[in-house]
Amino acid sequence: MNTLPNECYDMIFNNFQYEYNDLFSCALVNRQWCRIIIPILWRDPYFKLEDIRFIRTLLLTLNVEEQTLLIPFNITLPSYSKPLFEYTCYITSINSDLYKGIRNWLSFDGAKNLLHAIKSSLIVMFLRTSGTLKDLRLDEIICNQLLFEKLYENTTVTHVSLFISYKVNDDLLSKSIDRLVKFVNKNSTLTCFNLTSIRLGIKGVKTLLEALYKNTVLNSLGFFGNRIVDAILDQKEEKQ
Numbered sequence: 001m002n003t004l005p006n007e008c009y010d011m012i013f014n015n016f017q018y019e020y021n022d023l024f025s026c027a028l029v030n031r032q033w034c035r036i037i038i039p040i041l042w043r044d045p046y047f048k049l050e051d052i053r054f055i056r057t058l059l060l061t062l063n064v065e066e067q068t069l070l071i072p073f074n075i076t077l078p079s080y081s082k083p084l085f086e087y088t089c090y091i092t093s094i095n096s097d098l099y100k101g102i103r104n105w106l107s108f109d110g111a112k113n114l115l116h117a118i119k120s121s122l123i124v125m126f127l128r129t130s131g132t133l134k135d136l137r138l139d140e141i142i143c144n145q146l147l148f149e150k151l152y153e154n155t156t157v158t159h160v161s162l163f164i165s166y167k168v169n170d171d172l173l174s175k176s177i178d179r180l181v182k183f184v185n186k187n188s189t190l191t192c193f194n195l196t197s198i199r200l201g202i203k204g205v206k207t208l209l210e211a212l213y214k215n216t217v218l219n220s221l222g223f224f225g226n227r228i229v230d231a232i233l234d235q236k237e238e239k240q
Contacts, residue, residue: 009036020047042090043132049097055105056080058122061088061129066121069146073114086129093135094126096163120144127154137161148179152186161194177204181211190215194222 009032016022017040027037048054056078067077102118119138126133127150136157151157164176184190193212212218 003032006032006036009033013037013040017043038085038087039090042087043092045091046093046095046097048101049095050101050104052101052105055101055122057083057087058125059105059118061086062121062125063128065146066125066128069117069121069124069144073111073117075114075118088126088129089131091126091130092132093137093159094123094133095135095137098122116144120147123147124150127151127157131156133157135159138163148183151183154187155189157187158189159192160190161196163196173204177207181207184208184211184215184218187215188217191217192220193218194220194224196222196224 013023013026013033013036016026020041023037023041027034027041045054059078060080060082062077070077099115099119102115102122106114106118123136123138124144124147126136127147133154133156136159138161162180164173184193195208212221
């Protein structure tokens with residue numbers, strides 16, 4: 001019996017990319033279909049990010065360097081065999097639901113530093129393994145040297161959205177701005193950059209905008225929930 005070329009199967013299965021149960025069933029038919037369907041299922045994993053099984057699979061993919069970030073917290077990582085597929089290499093986008101999935105895996109809210117450490121390790125892993133990652137959305141500031149180094153090296157991410165809490169201390173905020181500036185200056189593929197709820201102040205805004213001004217590929221910039229006006233008014237009052 002003649003079979004269709006893989007390209008035809010790929011077109012067919014892509015029409016069902018949001019019919020996850022149907023795709024799972026088709027993936028069990030044979031190895032050929034499975035190899036075609038797995039990349040489709042893992043392309044946009046939004047429906048999986050809060051699932052502890054998904055987080056467990058991701059943790060199995062961490063290398064020694066990424067696991068090192070978790071050593072100070074003395075947590076036990078999954079010890080199952082490595083996944084059959086390199087699932088993370090197909091992922092194109094990651095959003096803030098990753099944080100919820102980590103909390104679910106821990107079975108408790110846990111210390112904020114622990115949650116950030118796990119998330120940092122996973123994002124570093126995504127940047128290392130995924131050659132198709134385009135959209136990265138983070139719901140908290142992650143002032144992690146290794147993570148920013150991987151961001152500097154990344155040549156696939158085109159959309160980055162970051163949120164910095166109002167509660168972040170001045171020292172951490174200053175370091176974060178410096179690293180964001182370095183990231184913007186070094187990244188040649190970034191076309192969309194969104195910053196939400198960021199307590200930058202006049203100096204921080206000026207520093208970041210100067211870096212963004214030099215970026216010749218950026219075509220979309222968003223500042224949301226920022227206290228820029230408050231900072232301007234505060235500066236005016238100080239002068240008076």
